[in-house]
Amino acid sequence: MTNIRLGISNLDNLNPILSTNQNVQDILKLIYEPLLTVTEDYRLENCLATEWSKAGDGSYLIKLRENVKWHNGNSFVAKDVKYTIEKLRELGTDSIYFFNVENIRKVEIVGNNIIKIYLFEEEPFFEYNLTFPIICESFFRDDDIRNTERNKIPMGTGMYKINSVDLSNQIELRANTGWWNIQNTKTRLEKIIVKIYSSISEVYNAYKLGSIDMLTTKTNNIEDNIGTLGYNTREIYGREFDYLILNTETNTISNKEVRQAINYAIDKQDIINSVYNGKYIQADYPLSYGSYLFNKESSNYEYNPDRAKQILNDNGWQFTNKYWQKKIGYSYVRLKLNLLVNSHNSKRVDTANKIKENLENIGIQVNVISAKDKKFDKYVENRDYDMFLTGVTVGLSPNLNRYFGEDNLANYANEEAKNILKEINNISDINLLKEKYNRLQSIYLEDRAYIGLYFNKVTTIYSKNLMGTISPTWYNLFNNIETWYRKK
DSSP, X not given: XXXXXXXXXXXXXXXXXXXXXXXXXXXXXXXXXXXXXXXXXXXXXXXXXXXXXXXXXXXXXXXXXXXXXXXXXXXXXXXXXXXXHHHHHHHGGGSTTHHHHTTEEEEEEEETTEEEEEESSOOTTGGGGTTSBOOOHHHHTTSOTTTOGXXXXXXXXXXXXXXXXXXXXXXXXXXXXXXXXXXXXXXXXXXXXXXXXXXXXXXXXXXXXXXOSEEEEOXXXXXXXXXXXXXXXXXXXXXXXXEEEEOTTSTTTSSHHHHHHHHHHOOHHHHHXXXXXXXXXXXXXXXXXXXXXXXXXXXXXXXXXXXXXXXXXXXXXXXXXXXXXXXXXXXXXXOEEEEXXXXXXXXXXXXXXXXXXXXXXXXXXXXXXXXXXXXXXXXXXXXXXXXXXXXXXXXXSOOOHHHHSTTOTTXXXXXXXXXXXXXXXXXXXXXXXXXXXXXXXXXXXXXXXXXXXXXXXXXXXXXXXXESOOOOOSSOTTTTGGGOEEOO
């Protein structure tokens, strides 16, 4: 029997809408399925839904897949979806999927396999929210979803189902021979053993001892825990994107050429090496994590301090007495910038100081404002900064309203970009959508109201005996698992 062995620590809950442990969530995706799933390049793909369409009135019609069975043999039906959404709204922020359904006002069952979702307000690319796992209404009916014993016995519609559970030791999954998609896969792994540990250090130790075949970590110094020999790795983009916000309404950097100069003066790779042990990935743009809407050829970052100085010269700035200065109106203005950072994040403080060093190397003076709590919030609320170092967890959706929309933190306005944002909400043609996104990317990189720095990395480590197409993604650790097998 072909099988692999996995390890998890700090197991919290086997109900996917209650667990907040990322490693547990990864494994539960083998058992539970969403309405829509996401491909390697972040396109939406049908799963338990076969069709979806916007109804034009802030609502969506979704046709559900027929002839899908839960692991206990019951049929998957529309009321399962309605029940899941209602439970997620009831749980609120206690579920990591609450924000997927926060904008849902009502769910209406139109037929046994059709539902209609009504939103509180229009939301760009709302369909990307339909990636939460669906749970079985009849299985949990009349139970307290938070405390029921049924949470210890996962029961989904997925490729694998629970064979046995011993929460003090291990969970055994078996291939679901009744899976609706079985005809499109050649599942080699008949069994998956998930070993349960009390800490991540125990997982590392188990891997070193050969007790498990695979682990995934965000840790930057994983080599210190398991050494450097005897395993393969796959590194993927995480979703933690750090970037600079430049206040386009200040005198000094209202001009895009100054912002371009700042971009060329920042040595991103040096920051990654010195602050993050070389474990982050340079990123110019919030969609550069692998989205099909990102144009690699248009990304134009390079560290070039000489070019930065030339841009300032060409824009009328003069370097005199160790200062860049320029006559604006009736007086001379010095190029001296305030850089805001949250003092609670020590890595970002270190990064801010590296940016200060980079910019001062070409003559731009920088004052780092390291603030915390209410004082920090006040700076942000009042837009009291020239530059603001921050970060965001990028969602699955390619929505760029954060950067081009109203009331953004850069005080940035570009009418062409705003018009494109309105247009893309109603574009279904992929080629036209790519064309519009290419233009948005060009505007973003030209205007430099934001300077992307880097994404974090997620590393999958696996035994050299684990064979097949090992190609994890941030969304799906077990991408192409149907090709995996363990060589004896």
